[in-house]
Structures are given as C-alpha cells and as structure tokens.
Amino acid sequence: MTTAAPAKGNTKGKAKARSTTKSSATGVGPLLRGWRERRRVSQLELALRADSSARHISFIETGRARPSEELVLRLADHLDVPVRDRNSLLLAAGYAPRFRETPLEDPAMGTLREGLDQLLTGYEPYPALVVDAAYDVVAANRGITMLTDGVADEVLAAPLNAMRLTLHPRGLAPRIRNLREWRGHLLHQMERQIALQRSDALRAVYDEVAAYPVADPGVDAFDAGTDVPYFALPLRIEHDGQILSFISSISTFNTPMDVTVAELAIETLLPADPATVKYLQTHMG
Structure with a gap:
C-alpha cells in the first residue's frame, strides 16, 4: 500500500497462513457441531434458522448424512462462521473452497x-x-x-x-x-x-x-x-x-x-x- 506504516522492515509479499480450522478426516459433522456448540445453538434452533430439520442436522453431525454445498454455506452463515473457516467446512464436506485468499499486494x-x-x-x-x-x-x-x-x-x-x-x-x-x-x-x-x-x-x-x-x-x-x-x-x-x-x-x-x-x-x-x-x-x- 502507498500509505506509510510505522513498521521497520519490509513485509511486502509476506504470505501469512492464518488457518484457524483444519479439515477433519471424519468429515464436516464434527466441525459443524463444534461451531454450533461454540455459538450455543441447539440442533432444533439451527434447523429452524437454516430451513432444515433437527433430524437432518443430527445426521450431518454424526456422519450419517452428507450436506449439500448450499446447506453447508447456509449453516455456516447462521452460525456466523468466519469466511476462512467456511472454506474449511466446504473442504471437509468434499467441496471446493468458495472464498479466495488474495494477498493484499496482488x-x-x-x-x-x-x-x-x-x-x-x-x-x-x-x-x-x-x-x-x-x-x-x-x-x-x-x-x-x-x-x-x-x-x-x-x-x-x-x-x-x-x-x-x-x-x-x-x-x-x-x-x-x-x-x-x-x-x-x-x-x-x-x-x-x-x-x-x-x-x-x-x-x-x-x-x-x-x-x-x-x-x-x-x-x-x-x-x-x-x-x-x-x-x-x-x-x-x-x-x-x-x-x-x-x-x-x-x-x-x-x-x-x-x-x-x-x-x-x-x-x-x-x-x-x-x-x-x-x-x-x-x-x-
């Protein structure tokens, strides 16, 4: 950026990995359950928000059902999952990441x-x-x-x-x-x-x-x-x-x-x- 920051040294081009949630080998279920519990939302409440059912949410969390890409994003939105971690959820569910990560210097x-x-x-x-x-x-x-x-x-x-x-x-x-x-x-x-x-x-x-x-x-x-x-x-x-x-x-x-x-x-x-x-x-x- 052209605006001068007071830092001494050059950080241009520095790639910073800030991965906050890794894809789970067991699938997307445990990750979704973790975010739901972190937000203190019940399966029923999440299902109502996301136009799904508590039974389907339970099946996703236990690995008995695979959510669609659209449902993963909808659940992430209602759980206020950070953008970086939405990519992790998609990967864990078997889908390609939706959000780019473009360096600021690009x-x-x-x-x-x-x-x-x-x-x-x-x-x-x-x-x-x-x-x-x-x-x-x-x-x-x-x-x-x-x-x-x-x-x-x-x-x-x-x-x-x-x-x-x-x-x-x-x-x-x-x-x-x-x-x-x-x-x-x-x-x-x-x-x-x-x-x-x-x-x-x-x-x-x-x-x-x-x-x-x-x-x-x-x-x-x-x-x-x-x-x-x-x-x-x-x-x-x-x-x-x-x-x-x-x-x-x-x-x-x-x-x-x-x-x-x-x-x-x-x-x-x-x-x-x-x-x-x-x-x-x-x-x-």
Whole structure:
C-alpha cells in the first residue's frame, strides 16, 4: 500500500497462513457441531434458522448424512462462521473452497489498497490504521506515525503488531495514562474474538501481550476526574508533555467474498476533547 506504516522492515509479499480450522478426516459433522456448540445453538434452533430439520442436522453431525454445498454455506452463515473457516467446512464436506485468499499486494487488490490509502490519508491529522486478524498492521497514516515517536526499534520491527505496540513496556504503554483500563479493554476485546473464532495466531498474540508486566502508573489523570464528558472509554496518551485523548472506532467490510478482506479491520482514533483536536491540527497541519 502507498500509505506509510510505522513498521521497520519490509513485509511486502509476506504470505501469512492464518488457518484457524483444519479439515477433519471424519468429515464436516464434527466441525459443524463444534461451531454450533461454540455459538450455543441447539440442533432444533439451527434447523429452524437454516430451513432444515433437527433430524437432518443430527445426521450431518454424526456422519450419517452428507450436506449439500448450499446447506453447508447456509449453516455456516447462521452460525456466523468466519469466511476462512467456511472454506474449511466446504473442504471437509468434499467441496471446493468458495472464498479466495488474495494477498493484499496482488494487483487484483489495487482498487482496495487505493481506497484504504485515501481513507487513511483523508482522516489525517487524526490517527488511523488497518490491521489483519492477528492485529498486524498493514497500513497506517501520519497520525499513527506521530504517536510512535520514541518507541523501541524492536517493537516497531516488522511485522508491526498493534497490540504489541500498545502494551509492550518499550512501546506506547509507558505513555498511556490510563493503561490499566485501556489494557483491560484490549484484552477483553481479544478474549471475545478468541471465543468466537478458532485462531491460533490471535491466541499467541493474546498470550504474549497479557504476560507483559504492568507498571504502577500512579495517579492517572483519567481516574483523578475531568470536566470532559467522555461518551466512551478514552485512550489517554502523552505526547511531548501533552495528554491526548482518543475514542477508538473499528470498521470491517460487509459481506466479504475474500478471506483477506474478511480479516481486515480499520481502526480510527477520534479526538475526545477540543485540546486533542487543537494539538493535532497544530502539529500536523
């Protein structure tokens, strides 16, 4: 992508295997049962949603019946199975994968890359970045680059990971004034994602960042009270002696038809107070 990310090193052309569910030698039944139980949906409820019968769902799960390709996709849709894992279900049922996985650097992704670049650049001077399913940064704007001033090279080394960057003791963590609250928010966010999908890569990131030591920040400006009426938990981070406050918003693509696109997320940091707006406009205007 043309937008400069703060990572040091070149990750272009890097093929990342994020297989989260492997095809089972026993067929699609155990995989479907696993997703159904993960979503806490009964066979009857799933059958009603997918216009099938509880008996047929039971036969599929026990291997006594083979579902059609259409039914596999319909069941996956009602179970909110991630796109990558829908391919695994199809393979386990004996069908070809339905969804491509096109590298972001592929020429076919040119329009997508240009669109993301325009979005990130247009959001400046406010920070914004694009991450993949394991929070590796694939693009970022100058607002993010500004915030990473002073971060250790080892943290910025490719592939730059947003969670590692934020919570590492040599990353942004020492400058986050409400670190305990923000760390708790990020860990809970990853826990929810891990509960909804089977991702070894995300679990590895979670285990790493959850183990980082958390220094006692002392009295935090956020905890001490403020006259700013925050409408969501802010990220309060110090930059050159100024406390900046941001509200995080994450966007994904609707009805993705490609695994790579399905796993992209755009995070924008909205200034949470007038002082932050003025500071960014002055330093990046």
